[in-house]
Amino acid sequence: MDSRRDFLKQISAAALVAGATPSLLARALAQGQAVEVPGEDGMVLRSFRFVDLESPVEYFNTWLTPAPHFFVRNHMHEPSELDAHDWRLTVSGEVEKSLTLSLAELSRIENHPVVNTLECAGNGRSLHRPQVPGIQWGKGAVGTARFSGPRLRDILQRAGVKSTGKHVMFRGLDEVPGKVPPFIRSIPIEKALDADTLIATHMNGSPLTKHHGFPARGLVPGWIGAASCKWLTEIKVLDAEFVGNFMSPGYRLPNQPVKPGDAVKPEDTHPVTALTVKSVIAGPSDGAPLKPGKVVVHGAAWAGEANIAKVENSTDAGATWAPAKLGRDQAHYAWRLWSYDWKAAKTGDYTIQSRATDSQGRTQPATAVWNPSGYLYNAVDQVNVHVA
Amino acid sequence: MFMSLKVFTTPFGIVIPTGASHSRRECEAMWRNLLFLARTFAAIALFALSSAVAQAQKPAPANPTADLPAGTMQAKATTACTECHEARIILQQRLSKAAWTKEVDKMTKWGAVVDPADRDALIDYLSTNFSPDQPAYEPQRTAADKSNSGKTK
Numbered sequence: 001m002d003s004r005r006d007f008l009k010q011i012s013a014a015a016l017v018a019g020a021t022p023s024l025l026a027r028a029l030a031q032g033q034a035v036e037v038p039g040e041d042g043m044v045l046r047s048f049r050f051v052d053l054e055s056p057v058e059y060f061n062t063w064l065t066p067a068p069h070f071f072v073r074n075h076m077h078e079p080s081e082l083d084a085h086d087w088r089l090t091v092s093g094e095v096e097k098s099l100t101l102s103l104a105e106l107s108r109i110e111n112h113p114v115v116n117t118l119e120c121a122g123n124g125r126s127l128h129r130p131q132v133p134g135i136q137w138g139k140g141a142v143g144t145a146r147f148s149g150p151r152l153r154d155i156l157q158r159a160g161v162k163s164t165g166k167h168v169m170f171r172g173l174d175e176v177p178g179k180v181p182p183f184i185r186s187i188p189i190e191k192a193l194d195a196d197t198l199i200a201t202h203m204n205g206s207p208l209t210k211h212h213g214f215p216a217r218g219l220v221p222g223w224i225g226a227a228s229c230k231w232l233t234e235i236k237v238l239d240a241e242f243v244g245n246f247m248s249p250g251y252r253l254p255n256q257p258v259k260p261g262d263a264v265k266p267e268d269t270h271p272v273t274a275l276t277v278k279s280v281i282a283g284p285s286d287g288a289p290l291k292p293g294k295v296v297v298h299g300a301a302w303a304g305e306a307n308i309a310k311v312e313n314s315t316d317a318g319a320t321w322a323p324a325k326l327g328r329d330q331a332h333y334a335w336r337l338w339s340y341d342w343k344a345a346k347t348g349d350y351t352i353q354s355r356a357t358d359s360q361g362r363t364q365p366a367t368a369v370w371n372p373s374g375y376l377y378n379a380v381d382q383v384n385v386h387v388a
Numbered sequence: 389m390f391m392s393l394k395v396f397t398t399p400f401g402i403v404i405p406t407g408a409s410h411s412r413r414e415c416e417a418m419w420r421n422l423l424f425l426a427r428t429f430a431a432i433a434l435f436a437l438s439s440a441v442a443q444a445q446k447p448a449p450a451n452p453t454a455d456l457p458a459g460t461m462q463a464k465a466t467t468a469c470t471e472c473h474e475a476r477i478i479l480q481q482r483l484s485k486a487a488w489t490k491e492v493d494k495m496t497k498w499g500a501v502v503d504p505a506d507r508d509a510l511i512d513y514l515s516t517n518f519s520p521d522q523p524a525y526e527p528q529r530t531a532a533d534k535s536n537s538g539k540t541k
Contacts, residue, residue, distance in 0.1 A: 034530060034532070035528055035529075036530070037531075043529065044527050044529060045528045046476065047473065048452045049473065056529075130520060133490075133491055136480040136481065136482075177472035178472045178499025178500065179499035180498045181498075
């Protein structure tokens with residue numbers, strides 16, 4: 001009887017719903033609980049204490065990344081107290097005259113804007129094989145913003161850098177737990193004196209938020225995020241690279257590629273500085289079900305201190321490549337948005353890839369260079385989609 | 389088999405088969421009623437599921453940090469590690485025993501309080517629960533920020 005068969009079907013459906021409830025609920029409970037982090041919007045939570053947040057790649061559809069969508073990387077706890085009135089920035093070391101500047105004094109120095117793509121050195125770490133320790137960033141520890149503030153060189157010129165000054169050290173107000181070494185790093189004097197290296201106080205036209213270093217941060221354009229010290233309070237000109245955990249062994253790459261397990265001597269390493277060439281697919285999402293017809297593949301590409309020359313896409317797992325159209329917005333240190341109109345003529349499974357090439361002739365490799373700390377992952381990006 | 393079912397009427401007027409014999413028309417009516425019950429049950433189950441999911445998607449302000457997995461070293465690992473950072477930093481790692489050994493020794497140097505007698509058990513606990521062959525960690529998301537539309541000036 002039809003009604004009986006319907007009944008049995010309905011009972012099966014009901015049983016399926018009832019039976020599936022615990023596992024679906026478990027997934028919802030594991031993934032669905034959204035954690036409140038004030039000022040942040042739908043970010044991937046890598047850590048709550050201390051705060052480490054990653055942008056979902058689908059956010060990479062605007063040239064400038066809004067602050068609530070901009071990745072947050074903290075090595076320590078954020079300063080528990082920040083008072084703009086009491087805040088001071090000191091400049092000392094290999095200088096003729098030490099300085100102490102208030103935020104009001106800093107704001108009176110000529111302001112300079114720089115649109116910069118800031119990327120954590122460990123962005124993509126989770127994609128290295130074998131896996132390496134550290135925050136397991138996916139593809140989204142990167143963002144682009146218009147930073148502004150006085151040039152570091154204008155401040156250094158007021159202090160008068162001595163000829164012995166070779167490196168410039170930044171110290172922030174982040175709070176160090178246990179016996180963890182403080183997050184102090186330095187940059188070479190040449191980069192410190194570059195016209196685009198800032199003490200940034202603003203991001204996308206608004207004062208920096210606490211997560212992004214209020215009231216002032218270093219902004220070392222084209223370089224790894226770790227160079228751009230947040231909650232800056234001390235600048236010190238040194239006669240050599242700063243000696244500390246976050247200069248060595250932290251943030252160093254082997255001079256030659258190494259295999260997992262190889263011992264690397266400190267003298268066979270160099271500091272990670274400028275970012276490398278890279279592109280990421282923002283859409284369609286990995287695993288997306290698509291319909292036959294036009295599919296707009298889009299994303300962002302950047303190259304640190306270099307410019308993006310071209311982005312190519314493949315929809316046949318790398319057998320053939322076609323040029324993407326680069327977005328109109330561009331600036332020296334900023335990413336280019338790109339898009340590619342793909343005609344998905346036939347149903348089936350596809351691997352879509354993106355590959356950027358920069359003005360220095362560097363092209364994203366098929367496999368990133370493995371290194372013990374998982375820095376600068378930049379393999380050709382890819383997503384798998386199903387057209388039906 | 390169902391032809392021999394008896395029925396009784398529920399307070400809502402729904403006929404439930406109980407074992408007595410009935411005509412074909414009665415049987416069809418009975419199955420229609422059962423079909424209605426099944427649909428109602430399915431609807432209630434779906435509603436309960438969606439409510440539970442909606443509930444689960446609400447922010448959990450009370451305890452935004454995660455916990456380490458059960459095990460004999462859970463309490464000691466929690467004390468040693470989460471003094472400085474929360475458990476998620478550990479939950480997302482997928483490392484070999486050699487790599488976990490390096491991490492435990494580095495963190496001990498950086499202030500994690502680990503009794504030397506517990507070191508090996510702690511390394512075993514971490515390398516068993518967070519080895520490269522474990523499934524990938526599924527991170528949570530932060531809540532939508534209602535105070536900011538996300539517009540860039």
